[in-house]
Amino acid sequence: MIFTIAARELRSLFLSPLAWAILAVTQFIMAWLFLAQIETWLALQPRLAAIEGAPGVADIVVAPLLANAAIVLLLITPLVTMRSLSEEYRARTISLLFSAPVSMTEIVLGKYLGILGFFLAVLVMLTLMPLSLMVGTDLDLGKLAAGLLGLGLMLAAFAAIGLYMSSLTEQPVVAAVTTFGLLLLLWIIDQADSAQADGVVSYLSMLSHYQTLLKGVFNSMDVGYYVLMIALFIGFTIRRLDATRLPH
Secondary structure, three states: OHHHHHHHHHHHHHOOHHHHHHHHHHHHHHHHHHHHHHHHHHHHHHHHOOOOOOOOHHHHHHHHHHHHHHHHHHHHHHHHHOOOOHHHHHHOOHHHHHHOOOOHHHHHHHHHHHHHHHHHHHHHHHHHHHHHHHOOOOOOHHHHHHHHHHHHHHHHHHHHHHHHHHOOOOOHHHHHHHHHHHHHHHHHHHHHOOOOOOOHHHHHOHHHHHHHHHOOOOOHHHHHHHHHHHHHHHHHHHHHHHHHHOOO
16 A cells, blocks of 8 residues: 555656656756856866876766755755645545555555655656766766765655655645755754754754765765654654544
């Protein structure tokens, strides 16, 4: 049933003009940024050629591209996730899910996997850009893999947070705004971290964990952070639906 719900969720996303508009706009922005970084790399070539151990194309083109991609995806995630559960509440179709012989865990995981399917399409289309650099350049595949891993984990965490916020309200717009607010808070939270802080605030920052992976450094603590965020918000969503289902 999980995959049936996931397929239904993914199909409903792609039947919406909003999803296609998001894909088109995202790809246009990413392509523009990609070409801009290539121009920067080409302009730096004369100087880089004289430097031993100079940064490669992965540092100058791929890392900035993936860093910008994370910001763009932070902006579009609320638009993708806002209707996932709030629209079910609003249309009263949530009762059909509650009456079906499926658990809350299956419903939530199905919805979550459907959203991830959409983001996977975005990630695949984005990955084709840096992979094209393999023609004519010495692309560091290790750094590319680490960056894509970080972006994929971050997207998965974004989706889990968006799904939870969608479970709290019948209004998709409210779900979108609150999702954006929470994601932005987790993105910039370490800006308030002072030298006297114990590091907890810095650990909560999504950006700090992502930057490490963008440098090509694989750290189990960074991966564990995203896995923890995903599990935490998926758990919150299941508990929320369980609490909603009780009156039924």
